[in-house]
Amino acid sequence: xxxxxxxxxxxxxxxxxxxxxGVGFAVANGGITTVLGANGAGKTTLLRAxxxxxxxxxxVQFDGQSIATRTTERIVRMGLxxxxxxxxxxxxxxxxxNLRVGAITRRDSRGVAADMxxxxxxxxxxxxxxxxxxxxxxxxxxQMLAIARALMLRPKLLVLDEPSFGLAPxxxxxxxxxxxxxxxxxxxxxxxVEQNARLALELAxxxxxxxxxxxxxxxxSEQLRDDETVRRAYLGY
Amino acid sequence: MDAFLHQVLSGLATGGIYAALALAxxxxxxxxxxxxxxxxxxxxxxxxxxxxxxxxxxxxxVAFVLTVLASLLIGIVxxxxxxxxxxxxxxxxxxxxxIALLVILNSTAGWIFSYTIKTFPSPFDWRGLQNSYLSPxxxxxxxxxxxxxxxxxxxxxxxxLGLAMxxxxxxxxxSRLVGIRVGWMLALGWGLAAAIGAIAGMMIxxxxxxxxxxxxxxxxxxxxxxxxxxxxxxxxxxLGGFIVGVVENIAGAYIVGTELKxxxxxxxxxxxxxFRPSGLFGRRYVVRV
Numbered sequence: 001x002x003x004x005x006x007x008x009x010x011x012x013x014x015x016x017x018x019x020x021x022g023v024g025f026a027v028a029n030g031g032i033t034t035v036l037g038a039n040g041a042g043k044t045t046l047l048r049a050x051x052x053x054x055x056x057x058x059x060v061q062f063d064g065q066s067i068a069t070r071t072t073e074r075i076v077r078m079g080l081x082x083x084x085x086x087x088x089x090x091x092x093x094x095x096x097x098n099l100r101v102g103a104i105t106r107r108d109s110r111g112v113a114a115d116m117x118x119x120x121x122x123x124x125x126x127x128x129x130x131x132x133x134x135x136x137x138x139x140x141x142x143q144m145l146a147i148a149r150a151l152m153l154r155p156k157l158l159v160l161d162e163p164s165f166g167l168a169p170x171x172x173x174x175x176x177x178x179x180x181x182x183x184x185x186x187x188x189x190x191x192x193v194e195q196n197a198r199l200a201l202e203l204a205x206x207x208x209x210x211x212x213x214x215x216x217x218x219x220x221s222e223q224l225r226d227d228e229t230v231r232r233a234y235l236g237y
Numbered sequence: 238m239d240a241f242l243h244q245v246l247s248g249l250a251t252g253g254i255y256a257a258l259a260l261a262x263x264x265x266x267x268x269x270x271x272x273x274x275x276x277x278x279x280x281x282x283x284x285x286x287x288x289x290x291x292x293x294x295x296x297x298x299v300a301f302v303l304t305v306l307a308s309l310l311i312g313i314v315x316x317x318x319x320x321x322x323x324x325x326x327x328x329x330x331x332x333x334x335x336i337a338l339l340v341i342l343n344s345t346a347g348w349i350f351s352y353t354i355k356t357f358p359s360p361f362d363w364r365g366l367q368n369s370y371l372s373p374x375x376x377x378x379x380x381x382x383x384x385x386x387x388x389x390x391x392x393x394x395x396x397x398l399g400l401a402m403x404x405x406x407x408x409x410x411x412s413r414l415v416g417i418r419v420g421w422m423l424a425l426g427w428g429l430a431a432a433i434g435a436i437a438g439m440m441i442x443x444x445x446x447x448x449x450x451x452x453x454x455x456x457x458x459x460x461x462x463x464x465x466x467x468x469x470x471x472x473x474x475x476l477g478g479f480i481v482g483v484v485e486n487i488a489g490a491y492i493v494g495t496e497l498k499x500x501x502x503x504x505x506x507x508x509x510x511x512f513r514p515s516g517l518f519g520r521r522y523v524v525r526v
Contacts, residue, residue, distance in 0.1 A: 051414065053410065053413070053414075072413040072414065073413055073416050073417065073418050073419075076413070076414060076415060076416040077416045081414075081415075082414045084410065084411065084414060088408060088410065088411035088414060089408075089411070090403075090404050090407050090408050090411060091407065091408075092403075092407055093400075093403065093404065093407070097400060100397070100400060101400060101401070101404045101412075101415055101417075102415050104397055104400065104401050104404070104415055104416065104417060105415070105416040105417075149415065150414075150415075153415065153416070
């Protein structure tokens with residue numbers, strides 16, 4: 001499998017201070033990669049740097065092209081959809097409008113309509129809430145909406161920033177199940193940042209461990225799962 | 238009774254113009270959280286452009302369309318050249334830029350077109366519209382305002398560019414993450430606001446005549462309208478415009494007299510800020526600490 005996203009020696013941060021110090025990882029074409037780490041390890045920063053939302057330096061190859069100096073808008077248009085932390089809901093727009101915004105760069109209106117139907121089959125709750133102002137949705141519904149909005153782009157790579165954050169276990173199960181479906185049926189590669197290490201390692205084929213801005217470990221998920229230190233620090237048994 | 242009805246209806250006619258200007262203010266406020274103090278001067282300058290086209294012999298409606306297009310362009314250029322560099326500046330710096338823009342536009346207009354008052358034609362002079370309640374121009378101006386509101390509503394509600402603009406105003410980061418060019422959306426917002434202002438200017442100029450200071454009073458009412466309706470609610474601003482227009486007329490005719498009419502706007506502004514800062518339909522922001 002060739003890499004869809006390949007990052008090497010990535011430095012990034014806010015203001016004068018770097019948060020990431022030479023991070024490297026990859027997402028295989030059609031694969032699922034997860035980046036684990038504690039609070040403050042730099043997970044969110046990593047995703048923001050990949051998408052060009054913050055100052056960064058290093059090599060970022062996406063779909064065969066270097067995106068290290070491209071603007072967020074252009075990177076997104078290449079097929080990289082980012083579900084940001086905090087979900088990034090357009091609170092005053094309706095649920096349906098949120099989905100339309102997700103597909104705003106697409107020109108095939110028929111495909112968009114079909115994809116919207118597909119989102120409603122993935123997330124029936126969203127169909128019930130179709131005309132409702134998105135800011136009034138529950139946290140779980142907003143997370144579903146954020147993922148659906150990102151999928152409306154018909155991306156090659158779906159980037160998710162802690163989709164389980166603050167949600168009930170049932171909802172988290174749902175969301176992870178749909179991520180697997182999307183990966184298998186739509187061939188969407190996934191880059192997932194998570195605190196819930198157990199679930200993330202179950203879903204992903206490749207995993208990396210981020211500590212204070214550096215990758216300290218990386219490899220196939222099973223390998224990390226069986227690793228003594230990872231188990232103690234992140235899985236808690 | 239007839240006189241009263243006349244006051245109300247003609248209040249609706251000027252109210253429509255306040256509504257349009259208030260809407261232009263709201264559009265810029267929603268996306269940047271700044272009040273464009275130069276909105277009125279931009280409208281005044283556009284009206285002079287229209288006057289130049291008409292003076293050069295263009296038919297009225299051709300001049301009208303050319304002016305709207307030119308204003309759209311000028312609005313975009315102003316945003317890109319003047320406003321963009323202070324995007325992240327403290328609010329006071331931005332206010333000073335707005336005031337500078339106001340003064341520059343005002344004196345440039347005086348310099349190019351002189352400070353002598355000019356008449357501005359009305360395209361609505363059909364005899365068939367003659368009646369005791371409203372002048373033909375007032376009827377036409379209500380029609381144009383309603384048309385503008387309808388077109389804007391349709392644009393923002395049903396087109397994908399309109400949706401992109403609303404999204405960009407609400408959540409710039411999320412908008413970038415779906416591929417919207419947020420910077421251009423802001424510029425386009427300025428362009429639209431300038432175009433709306435141009436139409437309002439062309440509709441009010443036949444009534445109050447054309448001179449570089451023509452908008453100072455009108456803008457005061459527009460500010461009052463925007464505040465009354467809620468500075469972040471387009472529908473509120475429009476309704477506020479019509480309310481202010483009617484209240485202004487009635488107060489002028491029966492309560493304070495025409496000389497003190499402008500103070501009605503001030504009373505409204507102070508009243509709203511004191512008793513209902515979010516306006517009639519504005520969103521109330523509660524900050525958790």
